[in-house]
Amino acid sequence: MDLDDPMIDNLRRIAFARDVRVQDLTVAILERPRHQELIADVAGTGARIRTLEEGDFASAVMAALPGSGIDAAIGIGDLHATLIAACAVKCLGGEFLARLMPRNDEERKAIGDKASHVYGLGELAPAADIAVAITGVTGGPLLPGVTFGSGYAETSSLVISSRHATVRPFMGKYRPQAGDGAWVGPGLVAPRNGYLMGGIP
Incomplete structure (x- = not known):
């Protein structure tokens, strides 16, 4: 191209x-x-x-x-x-x-x-060994957004790895921690593009 x-x-x-x-x-x-x-x-x-x-x-x-x-x-x-x-x-x-x-x-x-x-x-992306993790927040064409149930939140993610040549989808469920109401698991932040993204070049 x-x-x-x-x-x-x-x-x-x-x-x-x-x-x-x-x-x-x-x-x-x-x-x-x-x-x-x-x-x-x-x-x-x-x-x-x-x-x-x-x-x-x-x-x-x-x-x-x-x-x-x-x-x-x-x-x-x-x-x-x-x-x-x-x-x-x-x-x-x-x-x-x-x-x-x-x-x-x-x-x-x-x-x-x-x-x-x-x-x-x-x-x-010059590195030979790269991993990228993506979690849907507000939802979009690639991943659904966070859904909330009775006492829990559910997320959908993809982990993409160059080392293993894999694309791994996974679902996470998070519940409030007893006592202070804090969520167990990563914080949920809604960026403008609707995805949480992390790359390890």
């Missing part, structure tokens, strides 16, 4: 690798005003589009996860989520390309000539 090439060329490469037509591909894009041009570009190729309300990180993982129904993910997202997504995609054997997108003159000045540099997995 090449970020400087037209959208159709990159989707043709993905279609060739999957032995399908471009029209058979499904591309995930976060539904944001900044992505309207990308959505139009993908629509012009004939590929299917799955727009997501939340989950730029999730879409990247789903594109590399067999059986997810997503063949590629495209978008402009948060730097931290991008790095963790790159770690997860590397664990899954996928391909990941990114470029810095300065939002103003100050950021353009700060990154200088790096604005045109394309980062691959070798730079974004």
